[in-house]
Amino acid sequence: MATFRAEQFSVSVSDEVLADLRARIRNTRWPGAAPGARWEQGTDLGYLRGLLEYWADGFDWRAQERWLNGFGHFRAGIDGIRVHFVHERARSGRGIPLILTNGWPSCFAEFLPLVPRLTDPAAHGIDGP
Known part of the structure; x- marks a missing residue:
């Protein structure tokens, strides 16, 4: 394994x-x-x-770096390929595991505005996990 x-x-x-x-x-x-x-x-x-x-x-490159670094960035090797991903947990601890993936010509950053809504829905007026 x-x-x-x-x-x-x-x-x-x-x-x-x-x-x-x-x-x-x-x-x-x-x-x-x-x-x-x-x-x-x-x-x-x-x-x-x-x-x-x-x-x-x-x-403003530095402002963009600060915004991006507000998320947890990770790298891992999978079958010899280096993969970048963002990993965030639900603030309540009751989140549903969810994987959002992108393909060309898209970019992972397009999903980042969703992270606060998905990890802390109550703070955004959303009722539910």
Whole structure:
């Protein structure tokens, strides 16, 4: 029988990695606008530039880390594959075990707003486990 071992971790992106990402975004070699109507042949160039400006200069990475680290993050190896998961228990101790999984192009973070409702339903006006 295989042994299951999970290790807890915190989300932590180094300043160097963030600086490198910002530099890469700022140094993007932009193409000319595509001919024709906007969005007709793909992502609108102006929209994309604005989005990347936000990621380089507007997005608060540290606030996002703090929010993510409000949840219990774990890693475990399953059949040689490293798996990341969030594990939270019901505040009342009477929760129903539930696994929420995602697939491409989704992301586990899309489920995180549900965690408080599922782990402490009474605090959110929900009657039941």
